[in-house]
Amino acid sequence: MVGINSQIYTRSGGSIGLSFAIPARLARDVVAQLKDKGRVDRGWLGVGIQDVDRNLAEAMGLGKPSGALVAQVEAGAPAAEAGIMVGDIITRFDGEKIMVSGDLPHVVGQTRPGSKVPVDLMRKGERRKVMVDVGALPGQDDGEQQASVNPSTDVGGRLGLVVSEIPDALKQRWNVDSGVLVKQVIPGKPGAKAGLRSGDIVAQLGFDAVGDMKDYDKVVKDLPADELLPIRFFRGGQPTFRTIQIDGD
Numbered sequence: 001m002v003g004i005n006s007q008i009y010t011r012s013g014g015s016i017g018l019s020f021a022i023p024a025r026l027a028r029d030v031v032a033q034l035k036d037k038g039r040v041d042r043g044w045l046g047v048g049i050q051d052v053d054r055n056l057a058e059a060m061g062l063g064k065p066s067g068a069l070v071a072q073v074e075a076g077a078p079a080a081e082a083g084i085m086v087g088d089i090i091t092r093f094d095g096e097k098i099m100v101s102g103d104l105p106h107v108v109g110q111t112r113p114g115s116k117v118p119v120d121l122m123r124k125g126e127r128r129k130v131m132v133d134v135g136a137l138p139g140q141d142d143g144e145q146q147a148s149v150n151p152s153t154d155v156g157g158r159l160g161l162v163v164s165e166i167p168d169a170l171k172q173r174w175n176v177d178s179g180v181l182v183k184q185v186i187p188g189k190p191g192a193k194a195g196l197r198s199g200d201i202v203a204q205l206g207f208d209a210v211g212d213m214k215d216y217d218k219v220v221k222d223l224p225a226d227e228l229l230p231i232r233f234f235r236g237g238q239p240t241f242r243t244i245q246i247d248g249d
Contacts, residue, residue, distance in 0.1 A: 043111035044137040045084075046077020048239045049101045052089060055243040059228045060089060061125025067091040068101040070121075071232060071239035082132040085123065086232065087207065087241075092120035108134065124207055158220050158246050160189020165213055166201060174237035178211040179203035182233075194231060194244040203239075204232035 049068040057065045067089040073080050084090075090098050094117035096107045111117060113136035120129050156162055162184035171177060179201040185192050196202075202210055206229045208219045223229060225248040232241050 041113045042109045042137040043113055043115070044077070044135040045079045045104075045108045045132065046074040046135065047079045047084065048072030049090075049104055050239075050241055051101045055228055056230060056241060059230045059243050060087070060122065062089060062122055066099050067122065068098050068104040069241050071241050078132050078135040082119070082130045084119065084121065084130060084132070086204065086239075087123070087230065088128075089122040090119060091122060091127075092118075094118060109137070113137075156184075156186040156189060156191075158223065159191045159244070160186035161191040161196065161202070162186070163202065163213070163216060170201075174201070174234055176201055176203070176234055176237075178209065179234065180210060180213055180216045190244050190246050194242050196231075196233065197235070199235070201234040202231065203234060204230070205244075206230065 048071045050071050052060070052062065052065045052067055052069050054065050056069065057063070060069070070079070070084060070086055070088045070090065073084060073086055090104060092098060093104060093107045094111060094115075096103070098104050098107070111134045113134055115134045116131055117134060118129055119132050120127065122128070161182050163180040164183050166176065166179060166181045170181070182191070182196055182198055182200040182202060184198055185196050202216065204210055205216075205219045206223060208215075210216045210219055223246055225246045228243045228245050230241055231244040232239060234240070
């Protein structure tokens with residue numbers, strides 16, 4: 001057996017078209033696991049990731065856009081136990097080069113749970129290597145709750161963002177435990193240019209974590225002008241990295 005076609009896209013309805021195949025190596029691994037355990041276990045790292053664009057590569061000290069940027073690390077997950085942190089850029093996993101974020105889930109998924117593998121990454125412009133004990137992919141649950149919020153009297157400041165503390169109900173809904181809630185985005189200001197929206201939760205500015213309003217005020221005050229800086233925020237519960245730049249006086 002060479003491979004298994006999982007899907008074929010064709011305009012004519014015939015067999016000539018674009019096909020998406022499952023590699024024979026993956027098929028053999030699935031068969032072996034079914035024979036051995038009667039089930040298929042997939043490797044699990046426990047991170048939320050995104051691609052690295054040119055601006056993020058510059059802000060993160062990476063020579064060119066590549067790798068998988070860690071936007072979230074699940075508490076107690078293999079990545080957390082290995083010391084992988086939010087803001088790290090994973091460039092290799094078990095020797096396999098990670099060019100775009102989509103490469104990482106594929107490589108991790110094919111790694112046997114229980115394996116100890118090396119992970120190369122960039123952190124604040126420095127190359128590092130950690131060893132990860134790969135876990136088994138667990139199930140996921142989600143839920144929905146409604147929440148109301150009380151905005152602060154902030155008028156936007158250097159970022160042009162009106163922010164407030166995050167209500168407990170919203171923290172539970174989106175599974176976040178720190179940050180500040182964006183209530184209003186002032187048009188034409190750095191926050192608007194970075195693509196932030198009302199309802200986003202800002203969790204990191206530059207390389208500093210934002211735990212609450214006190215942290216936010218201090219970090220924003222100390223941010224340098226005329227530099228591309230990473231900003232991490234949650235939108236609909238999903239973590240995202242972008243870049244933000246404060247214009248000089």
